[in-house]
Amino acid sequence: SDIADGLTRGVERVGDTLSGAFMEPVIRLGVTGLSRAGKTVFITSLVANLMDRGRMPGLVAAAEGRISAAYLQPQPDDTLPRFEYEKHLGALTAETPRWPDSTRTVSELRLSLRVRPSGLLAGLQGPRTVHLDIVDYPGEWLLDLGLMDKSFAEWSAETLGRLESREQAQGFLALAREVDATAKLEEPVAQSLAEAFTAYLNAARAAGLSDCTPGRFLLPGDLAGSPVLTFAPLPAPDSPPRRSLWREMERRFEAYKSKVVKPFFRDHFSRIDRQVVLVDALGAIHNGPQAVEDMRRAMADILGAFRPGRNAFLSRLLIGQRVEKILFAATKADHLHHTQHGRLTGIIEALMRDARNRADFAGAETAGMAIAALRATTEETREHGGQTLDCVRGTLMTPEGERGKQAAFYPGALPEDPAHLLGPARDGAEAWLEAEYEVMNFAPARLTLKRGEGPPHIRLDRAAQFLIGDRL
Ligand code: GDP
Numbered sequence: 001s002d003i004a005d006g007l008t009r010g011v012e013r014v015g016d017t018l019s020g021a022f023m024e025p026v027i028r029l030g031v032t033g034l035s036r037a038g039k040t041v042f043i044t045s046l047v048a049n050l051m052d053r054g055r056m057p058g059l060v061a062a063a064e065g066r067i068s069a070a071y072l073q074p075q076p077d078d079t080l081p082r083f084e085y086e087k088h089l090g091a092l093t094a095e096t097p098r099w100p101d102s103t104r105t106v107s108e109l110r111l112s113l114r115v116r117p118s119g120l121l122a123g124l125q126g127p128r129t130v131h132l133d134i135v136d137y138p139g140e141w142l143l144d145l146g147l148m149d150k151s152f153a154e155w156s157a158e159t160l161g162r163l164e165s166r167e168q169a170q171g172f173l174a175l176a177r178e179v180d181a182t183a184k185l186e187e188p189v190a191q192s193l194a195e196a197f198t199a200y201l202n203a204a205r206a207a208g209l210s211d212c213t214p215g216r217f218l219l220p221g222d223l224a225g226s227p228v229l230t231f232a233p234l235p236a237p238d239s240p241p242r243r244s245l246w247r248e249m250e251r252r253f254e255a256y257k258s259k260v261v262k263p264f265f266r267d268h269f270s271r272i273d274r275q276v277v278l279v280d281a282l283g284a285i286h287n288g289p290q291a292v293e294d295m296r297r298a299m300a301d302i303l304g305a306f307r308p309g310r311n312a313f314l315s316r317l318l319i320g321q322r323v324e325k326i327l328f329a330a331t332k333a334d335h336l337h338h339t340q341h342g343r344l345t346g347i348i349e350a351l352m353r354d355a356r357n358r359a360d361f362a363g364a365e366t367a368g369m370a371i372a373a374l375r376a377t378t379e380e381t382r383e384h385g386g387q388t389l390d391c392v393r394g395t396l397m398t399p400e401g402e403r404g405k406q407a408a409f410y411p412g413a414l415p416e417d418p419a420h421l422l423g424p425a426r427d428g429a430e431a432w433l434e435a436e437y438e439v440m441n442f443a444p445a446r447l448t449l450k451r452g453e454g455p456p457h458i459r460l461d462r463a464a465q466f467l468i469g470d471r472l
Pocket of ligand 1: 033034035036037038039040041042099100101102103331332333334335371372373374375376442
């Protein structure tokens with residue numbers, strides 16, 4: 001049935017790429033990244049800048065003045081939540097600006113662009129309409145792909161092995177060792193195991209670890225409390241009888257794969273043509289070497305999802321389809337003075353090369369960039385103890401989420417050679433960005449946008465050029 005699914009998708013997709021009676025082209029742009037990577041802010045600022053044809057000189061069609069209109073339209077998928085663009089933009093542009101609520105689930109927004117052709121066709125053809133369908137989804141869901149080709153016993157053994165050395169997991173591990181997996185299922189036991197496992201996943205995430213599957217345990221949406229999320233890895237018993245805790249957990253794990261993971265890949269992921277993966281690389285670097293190592297592995301796993309040959313489940317689903325372009329973007333670059341941006345770009349590019357090698361990836365065109373979807377700082381050079389420091393200035397957010405005082409900070413420096421951070425020769429436990437980065441929790445700047453002016457950003461236009469520029 002996977003093959004039938006794949007073929008049906010293939011046929012639907014031909015209809016998908018050309019929409020409506022006039023055969024208007026459609027670009028399905030996936031936006032993903034782990035939670036708090038910056039997906040919501042990215043989409044909101046991208047759409048606002050395209051609609052107002054604001055600050056997009058790096059988008060060639062915009063620079064050439066060929067985008068004559070950009071407007072929102074009803075999305076093609078009636079059962080998907082709509083991305084709450086107006087609400088998010090409202091938060092960012094309020095009298096007292098706030099960061100919008102983050103991505104919790106999959107959502108969609110259709111932005112339509114009226115584009116005049118370039119070059120030779122310019123005089124011959126009128127403007128065309130190109131639909132940009134933006135699909136926002138948690139990166140945690142992509143990592144679930146790794147579960148598809150595993151049995152419950154394999155997944156349990158691997159996960160328990162990995163948890164061994166993690167301090168956040170000790171509470172759960174104690175519980176998992178204590179229970180008798182051959183005993184008859186008692187729902188409260190299953191629930192307390194799932195709760196302890198979820199608590200571990202949340203703690204690991206808070207400590208900056210990226211590898212936190214199953215993804216729905218962190219972002220359950222309307223599945224919260226359902227049996228499909230009430231399981232946990234267990235040490236395998238010799239011969240678990242029917243109706244035992246082990247058998248039921250195994251059944252739920254399989255249900256998670258077939259009823260949660262598979263539909264997402266079949267209905268949403270398989271239809272994406274262009275993908276941006278946002279990465280809070282600065283946050284991971286600040287959190288230290290373990291978080292960087294973990295981010296590196298998560299990026300390889302995410303990129304692995306775009307190389308279906310590696311995964312039997314995906315190959316069947318994606319017959320003849322592939323993502324054409326993938327952008328890895330390090331977000332929140334406005335935490336650094338521009339003199340450090342080249343180094344951040346170097347790091348994200350090195351991470352991507354590494355992920356590409358590990359995933360044995362060959363297919364889509366890829367790029368790495370350092371961006372800020374919404375610039376919250378200004379730059380400033382200060383003298384300190386006889387040294388000149390390249391600082392950034394912004395309004396701090398208090399722990400209660402209020403706007404605090406304005407201040408300038410020196411976030412520290414990134415290594416000139418990414419190998420100092422990533423390579424096997426990396427400098428032991430050396431920490432980068434430790435100094436003031438910790439407190440640099442900026443509020444969005446107050447925006448006084450003139451007509452036709454989008455929110456300020458860093459290289460969002462270049463990201464757009466890479467992702468969709470060739471189709472405009
Ligand atoms: P999501 O979970 O991927 O949807 O992440 P969000 O888009 O909600 O972003 C999470 C948080 O990161 C925001 O609340 C901001 O605090 C911060 N953030 C995101 N983008 C930027 C940016 O361009 N600049 C700065 N300074 N902070 C950002």
